[in-house]
Amino acid sequence: MTAALSRKRLIPLLLLSVLVMTGCNGRQKTSKDFDKAVAPTPAAVQTPAQAPTQTAAAPASTEAVAAKPAAAPVAAVTQTAPAAPSADDYAETPYKPTPDPLYYWNKTWFKFNDLFYSGLMRPFAKGYAFVVPKQVRTGLTNAYQNFIFPIRFLNALLQLDFKKASKEFGRFMINSTLGIGGLVDVAKADPNLAPGNEDFGQTLGRWGVGDGFYIVWPLLGPSTARDTIGMAGDAAANPLTWIFGPWSIYGDDNPWYWSYIIKGGDVFNNLPNTLEAYDAVVKPAVDPYTAVKDAYIQYRRNAVSQ
Numbered sequence: 001m002t003a004a005l006s007r008k009r010l011i012p013l014l015l016l017s018v019l020v021m022t023g024c025n026g027r028q029k030t031s032k033d034f035d036k037a038v039a040p041t042p043a044a045v046q047t048p049a050q051a052p053t054q055t056a057a058a059p060a061s062t063e064a065v066a067a068k069p070a071a072a073p074v075a076a077v078t079q080t081a082p083a084a085p086s087a088d089d090y091a092e093t094p095y096k097p098t099p100d101p102l103y104y105w106n107k108t109w110f111k112f113n114d115l116f117y118s119g120l121m122r123p124f125a126k127g128y129a130f131v132v133p134k135q136v137r138t139g140l141t142n143a144y145q146n147f148i149f150p151i152r153f154l155n156a157l158l159q160l161d162f163k164k165a166s167k168e169f170g171r172f173m174i175n176s177t178l179g180i181g182g183l184v185d186v187a188k189a190d191p192n193l194a195p196g197n198e199d200f201g202q203t204l205g206r207w208g209v210g211d212g213f214y215i216v217w218p219l220l221g222p223s224t225a226r227d228t229i230g231m232a233g234d235a236a237a238n239p240l241t242w243i244f245g246p247w248s249i250y251g252d253d254n255p256w257y258w259s260y261i262i263k264g265g266d267v268f269n270n271l272p273n274t275l276e277a278y279d280a281v282v283k284p285a286v287d288p289y290t291a292v293k294d295a296y297i298q299y300r301r302n303a304v305s306q
Contacts (some may be wrong), residue, residue, distance in 0.1 A: 005062050098211045098224065098297050106216040110289050113221055118282075129272040137269055139183040143265045145195070146182025151237045157199040159206045167193055169175055197303065200237075201230025205304035220261060222296040 005056065087217075129137070149172040156165035171187040179186040187193040204226050205211075212225025227233075235241055244259040285291030 019185065036296075058236075089298070096213045098293075098294070100214045102213065102215055106214065106293075107289055109218050110292070112218060113216070114282075114288070116219070117271070118275065121271060125268075125271040125275055127303040128223045128268070137272070140180070140269050141266070142175070142185045144269075146172060146179070148238055150239060151200075152196050152198040154237050155200055155203045155233075156196070158200075158203045159198070164196055164198060167199075168196055171195070194277075199230055199232030201227035201300070202304050203233070204230055207298075209298070210221050211297065214297070222292060224297070224300070227300060 019167075038180050059239060119284055149168055153165055153168040153172070156162075156168055171193050173192070174187040175182045185195070188195060201224075207225050211227075214222070216229065217228070220231075239264060240259045242255050244254065281291050281295050282288040
């Protein structure tokens with residue numbers, strides 16, 4: 001009875017934990033030009049009205065026959081008219097700014113995260129990068145990304161993008177076998193099997209859900225209302241949730257803490273690269289908070305558009 005009660009008390013904490021497990025994923029930052037010029041579409045060719053010509057005159061006693069319009073050649077006049085908007089036009093139109101109603105909350109936690117990661121954790125990240133070779137760190141990242149492939153696979157299916165889904169499945173099979181359990185990303189040698197990054201936040205965006213408002217979470221970093229909901233979806237598809245979560249296969253002897261150890265290890269393993277990307281955005285910026293916000297919003301919109 002006591003074990004059951006303690007298990008019930010742990011469930012809210014564990015549900016929050018699986019949300020945290022998926023919030024700090026380090027992703028490759030990409031960029032894309034959102035300001036492509038839309039080529040004007042020529043309108044249909046217009047022809048000026050043609051003057052009617054009369055046929056040869058009849059005898060004086062007979063009335064003139066009704067004239068037929070002549071088919072004389074005329075110079076075509078081309079006029080450019082605005083084309084009707086299409087889905088592609090909307091994709092290339094600059095997005096509206098994402099609202100930031102929690103500015104003071106966000107600014108507070110932005111400063112906290114900056115102090116924690118860029119200040120407190122930076123010496124540890126540098127020491128780790130010095131001791132552990134980059135090849136080893138890359139191998140650990142590859143293995144973890146291979147392990148959580150169900151997140152990308154299921155979200156590709158939810159987006160009805162079966163090409164991406166088949167690519168993710170193919171990558172998983174190749175890397176799990178030839179890549180020694182995913183330690184080596186063998187599949188990326190094929191341009192058609194490049195790594196993906198599908199998640200539930202992108203799936204919601206694919207089906208028309210907007211960013212919502214901008215929010216910064218402690219330790220998890222920048223997000224939006226949509227992507228915060230997406231974290232819960234990603235947690236549900238994460239194998240760590242089913243192996244070490246409150247409903248795991250281990251029952252009352254569930255070693256739930258391993259989910260934190262594995263996820264925390266992945267975050268720390270990627271911290272040298274994460275700080276390098278963070279510095280590239282923050283150091284040249286006049287306002288670091290706005291720079292990080294704009295970079296995150298652009299990155300996520302680019303991910304959805306792809």
